[in-house]
Amino acid sequence: MTQVNNTVGAGVLLKGTAMLVRTAKGIWIAVAGVALLVLGLLASGAIDVPGARLDLGSLGLVGVYCTFAYGFFHTVGGIVGDVQKGEIFTVANGAKFRVLGWLILVLGLFDWTSNVADLVARIGEIDQIRAWHYVLSGLLYALISPALLLAAPVLFITGRIFDAGAAMRETVEGTI
The missing domain is CATH 1.10.287 (Helix Hairpins)
Structure with a gap:
């Protein structure tokens, strides 16, 4: 593979972008985990919030969003990693x-x-x-x-x- 001639600024930008994508992916996983836990507790009746309407369908919707968000950050992270290696x-x-x-x-x-x-x-x-x-x-x-x-x-x-x-x-x- 041929290496892309990176300037110092471009290299710093790529490293920053890679760090940002990894951080966003980690934060999203943590938020999704907490959201699924809370929604699971609400759906099971383990905690009661007056006026809250929640069913397992809502829990499934959150799961769908979490799966898509993880796939998005994972794919973007793969592209950024390839660009860092010069494989554009x-x-x-x-x-x-x-x-x-x-x-x-x-x-x-x-x-x-x-x-x-x-x-x-x-x-x-x-x-x-x-x-x-x-x-x-x-x-x-x-x-x-x-x-x-x-x-x-x-x-x-x-x-x-x-x-x-x-x-x-x-x-x-x-x-x-």
Whole structure:
């Protein structure tokens, strides 16, 4: 593999990014663990919070979010690690970008549909004073959430660009 000529600033930036991704992944695992523990205790009835509505479906939703977030941080960490090693345009990194695209797409669709369903479910139980706040904030989020979905095609395209870059790199290395 050819090494990328890193300047001092780029090297520091890569190390900082790698540290940030590892820290975010660790924090997310800790938060997810605590959230799942608390939700599990609430769902089992071991602790009682007046007015809290919770069932095992809610616990499952948190598990889905935690799994997707872990996959996201793990994949980004893999890309950053490869870039640190100088292995930028590889087929593996192209595949990692496509994985990120699928994670964003599925999580965005899941998030959007759950927010719209929550908005529809709450319309009947909201008092008149707060109704407009809930409706407007819910509609605003329902409109913003699909904008996040636009990141998925960008990641798919980036994956294809990395595949093409890997092919060009192999061609250049084969001619030298």
